[in-house]
Amino acid sequence: MKAISSLKLLLLLPLTLILIVAVAVLYTSLSRLERQHDRADLEQHHDLGVIADAAEFSRRLGIIQKRMNVAMDGAISAELNELQLYRIHSTIVNELDSLSHVVKQLSTSELVLDANHGSAQGLQNAFAEYQRFVIMSTDVLAVDPQIANSFLQQAQRHYLDFSIFTSRIEFLLAERAQLRNKEQAETFSLLATRLFILSLGALLLLFGFTQYLSRRASRDLLDIAKGLTTLARSKESNIPLPRIEALQRTARGDIQQIAAKLLDFRHALERQHAAEEQAFQLAFYDPLTNLPNRRLLNERLQQALNSCKRYQQNAALLVLDIDDFKNINEIQGYDVGDQVLLTAGERLSELITDADTVARIGSNAFAILLPGISSNPDQAARKITLLYEIIKDNLAKLLLINEQVYFLTASVGVTFFDKSLQDLAAPLQEAEAAMYRAKASGRGQLRYYNAQVQAQQQERLQLETDLRQALANQQLQLYYQLQVDAQAQPVGVEALLRWHHPARGMVSPAEFIPLAEASDLILPIGQWVLETACHQLHSWEQNPARALLSVAVNVSAKQFRQTNFVEQVRRALTTTSANPKRLKLELTESMVLEDVESTILKMEDLRKLGIRFSIDDFGTGYSSLKYLKRLPLDQLKIEQSFARDITTDKNDAAIVQTIIAMGQALELEVIAEGVETQEQQEFLLKHGCYFYQGYLYSRPIPIDDLEALLG
Structure with missing residues (x-):
């Protein structure tokens, strides 16, 4: 319990430090972001007020322009008399006087100064010129409309200057808004980067610290866990556990006892695996030649049939019977007979590939399974013929046992099958039937189960010989x-x-x-x-x-x-x-x-x-x-x-x-x-x-x- 409490304290210490640093960084970044947001909001509010004043100024200028155009049209068409024109003149003069105070206020705004290239006096002078030409135009309108129109044209140019001025203010406002948004985005990005780096660093630090503690505190437990995993996964009869054996010698207390129990458990598993391997060997392999027996051959036949279905190919099964083996057993003894069978099995195994199977299926009978043989009858028969010639030559090699020379021959039966095979026992029965026909024909003969194929191949072989x-x-x-x-x-x-x-x-x-x-x-x-x-x-x-x-x-x-x-x-x-x-x-x-x-x-x-x-x-x-x-x-x-x-x-x-x-x-x-x-x-x-x-x-x-x- 004390060890667990100490481990918890050791883990809480770095976690607390990391949490304090994270809170401090987060508080600082959020405070900065809040101040920046308040300042931007205040500046935005002020800029919007200036924009509102400028918009109101432009609206009132537009009204003056409209009244001037009405007065000008009325004077030219004589629809307005002198008194009416004077009243319009008075109204415009009063409006312009009121707007002159607005211009003075706008001129003091930082936004307007930036829009007017930093010159407040230039803006006021432009308005004064506009005001002068408008008053002069309305003043002589009743007397001489042509001169009034000339003055009005001068005023229009200054009015255009004010329109450009308003557009500058709007553009500048948009720039400032973008700049504020950019600053806020950079602040957010900086905050996110800091938080990411802090989190990553915290995770790495915590991971490293945890790894250090776990390796220091539980190295022996990890060795025991690995030993258990090895025992669970191994199917061998000899399971190596060097770390557990070392723990059993050097550790103390509970760890030593656990290691000893694991080694006892290993001995039990090894005995069980050895018994299973022996049972499997007896069930599927011939004890004399160590070749697959009839039972395992049947399983390999099923696998070959599956391959025929999957890859659209054929397979062949050969059954070989050692000629005169009964005489060898009866005359020379069973020890010699066993040696003959061992030699025959070894020589047959040397002739096949890893995909093929040689099995001992009877006293002196062997089988050779060839999956993936050609579906072309001539090519398949040629391969079988070539293999038969090689088998015959290998079996015929001198065999010396107890200073007695033996020359072996075998009668061979062959059958083919493909994906249409229904009865898995049929190929072995057919190959054995063909083998008995070969045996009846004399020593060292080859026969096919299909009589027609046999006749064709015999004719072909005879023609090749001729x-x-x-x-x-x-x-x-x-x-x-x-x-x-x-x-x-x-x-x-x-x-x-x-x-x-x-x-x-x-x-x-x-x-x-x-x-x-x-x-x-x-x-x-x-x-x-x-x-x-x-x-x-x-x-x-x-x-x-x-x-x-x-x-x-x-x-x-x-x-x-x-x-x-x-x-x-x-x-x-x-x-x-x-x-x-x-x-x-x-x-x-x-x-x-x-x-x-x-x-x-x-x-x-x-x-x-x-x-x-x-x-x-x-x-x-x-x-x-x-x-x-x-x-x-x-x-x-x-x-x-x-x-x-x-x-x-x-x-x-x-x-x-x-x-x-x-x-x-x-x-x-x-x-x-x-x-x-x-x-x-x-x-x-x-x-x-x-x-x-x-x-x-x-x-x-x-x-x-x-x-x-x-x-």
Whole structure:
């Protein structure tokens, strides 16, 4: 209680001092403001009295002016006789005499003196002159109105001076009122500033003093409060409380007892948190591999489904079963089996990202959840296939346990799901069903839950496998399609890749080219095409009739983006001794505009070798003329769908004409592919396209048939 009373006294002392200073400052400022207001009110009252006198003076002058005008009009028109004019004269003289006393009073006013530039005598003299001319005018009015009018004009000028004088008084009064208001506003502002500074200073002083007292008087209590907060918020099984431990050692009395109780409470909380963590671990994680179990996998499936709904994406679930694990357990023992499972779990965990989940869902079964997989079936299946190959390679790594070597394989089942999933248990059931089908097919197999998808992917995988062998087995072949000029004379050919499968027969380029593009197969295949075309060029150079023919070779984006592509082309030309001036590389619009600066540099390096360039399927992309004019091109190639309908579709005709005009503006050759009729050729020729390729001249044919066609 004594400590609290002392604390109150310490707090009251600065508060009392602050209050006394505040009252003194406020009283002084308000007294000053009151005096200033009284003085301003008195001055304002005096000024208003002067203004009233001046206004009365002006009013009476106006009456005199009016009477003079009446007398003047009556004298000129002879409506007033001499007696009437004399009476008016007498009245005006009396009024002017009375006003002369008013002028003397006004002249003594400070306001009037300021308005008349400090000269009271000048004002009186001006009025005297006005009075003299008015009396003279009314005095001779009955005798000679013309002279009276002249005097009246003189009086009017002095009357105007008095009007100006009145305006000066009003203006000066307004200035004085503004000055008084400004002074009062400044006084108010000063008072407000002082009060604000005083209040702010008081608050800062009080805050600082309070902080000092609180830190001095309750530092230990603050440490205890922080310790309580830490205990309340912490979920760990080991809660650090260094300050409380220090208090328990160094403090005395009640503080020491409170610290000891807090430490006891911490021990109880730590035991509770440890028990909760252990229960959570047992409930959601596999005790052997420490991977999520089936229960936690179900929760992750719900999260994946929510993501599918939120981000409009798909997810995939894989179930893996270690092959022949039962034999390992029965023959080598459960300890070895546990070591195999631990190793398998570790190797699988190394292959996934933080967003994915690897779980152990059975004795020798694992699951891999992949949220956010592509909704495109081909892309999704390719990712699964790639992951499966990596899993297979990692599991197949040598595993040495008790000097015994093991090579693991796994049967894998896959299913996909999206936001339309209704039964959360379905993906696991489907993936397990697919896994059992894979197990039934033999060791290390991959199966999809959807039989149709499985068949498609199996066919695709088989086709990719066959394509890998096609190059080595010489199943690939180049066909050539003739290119002619306006006189139908051959000027070159385009090399087109064909695949003669031993079982399927001719495989469509639309089927195997995208497959090669999606994998790295396009690189060796593209190099083979380039070298084969160069061989053909060199062969034709020995025949004068065909030495001027060029060969156009399509280059894929992946092939062109290789850092050593220029060197590959140079090596192909060197090894085949082909003339680079007869080699034409066909690039697509999207390829050259993907990285314009790098593309230009690479094209210029190839151009130095003598190679020519053509933009293939021009008109189907989104070319920028800003960059197109910078590219070292030789030819634009009109896409065949435009050329095919130029005689029947006005839109295609307009597009083709635009491309031809663009080529002419850029001084480039323009060649149209897909020319099938004479009418198409004539239309193209008419509008300035002089090179053609299409069925009208030749289909893509093997080299022997082309040689026979050329004669």
